[in-house]
Amino acid sequence: QKEVEQDPGPLSVPEGAIVSLNCTYSNSAFQYFMWYRQYSRKGPELLMYTYSSGNKEDGRFTAQVDKSSKYISLFIRDSQPSDSATYLCAMSPNTGFQKLVFGTGTRLLVSP
Amino acid sequence: DTEVTQTPKHLVMGMTNKKSLKCEQHMGHRAMYWYKQKAKKPPELMFVYSYEKLSINESVPSRFSPECPNSSLLNLHLHALQPEDSALYLCASSPIPGQGDQPQHFGDGTRLSIL
Numbered sequence: 322q323k324e325v326e327q328d329p330g331p332l333s334v335p336e337g338a339i340v341s342l343n344c345t346y347s348n349s350a351f352q353y354f355m356w357y358r359q360y361s362r363k364g365p366e367l368l369m370y371t372y373s374s375g376n377k378e379d380g381r382f383t384a385q386v387d388k389s390s391k392y393i394s395l396f397i398r399d400s401q402p403s404d405s406a407t408y409l410c411a412m413s414p415n416t417g418f419q420k421l422v423f424g425t426g427t428r429l430l431v432s433p
Numbered sequence: 434d435t436e437v438t439q440t441p442k443h444l445v446m447g448m449t450n451k452k453s454l455k456c457e458q459h460m461g462h463r464a465m466y467w468y469k470q471k472a473k474k475p476p477e478l479m480f481v482y483s484y485e486k487l488s489i490n491e492s493v494p495s496r497f498s499p500e501c502p503n504s505s506l507l508n509l510h511l512h513a514l515q516p517e518d519s520a521l522y523l524c525a526s527s528p529i530p531g532q533g534d535q536p537q538h539f540g541d542g543t544r545l546s547i548l
Binding site: 353357362372409411426 | 437439464474475476478488489523527530534536537540541542
């Protein structure tokens with residue numbers, strides 16, 4: 322079993338839809354949770370990061386962490402074609418973030 | 434534009450060539466990383482430098498040789514690579530624990546092709 326599981330997709334939605342991206346994990350030591358967005362031929366771009374359980378909102382993006390269920394989510398409201406990319410979840414047990422454990426990434430396609 | 438700059442963007446080399454990848458950051462981060470990413474896969478950690486010293490080597494073959502000449506620069510020297518080494522090589526940086534609570538920031542990578 323992988324430490325972090327993420328559906329590879331692709332996930333296809335129409336413009337304006339609410340998108341839900343999810344990861345599950347098995348290591349209860351993970352404390353820091355990140356979402357990266359990666360466009361084709363580009364490096365991962367940090368979108369959100371959260372510590373422990375709870376919600377965090379930034380514009381159209383909301384990150385949720387449920388440590389009791391070992392489940393994290395990224396919600397995108399009013400999705401745009403420019404949101405089409407691969408979304409990688411990543412997590413780490415400590416503040417150093419030195420060894421991130423990544424999910425496989427979910428490819429999102431938002432059609433106009 | 435990313436705050437971590439990698440050069441070159443693309444590199445094609447033969448199996449007998451020697452080349453270097455370069456990475457630069459000016460965020461004051463004292464941890465720097467090299468990752469390898471194959472198509473449709475997540476990044477795989479190769480090396481971690483903390484305060485310009487190698488702190489993690491993920492059992493990477495010796496044909497990859499990292500170097501951290503100062504706190505802003507990170508190099509990856511390549512020699513006698515194999516076709517399976519063709520990939521996107523990503524550099525990242527982050528604060529050291531206790532110096533800030535930020536995750537790693539990535540550059541846009543060098544796309545390496547081995548002929």
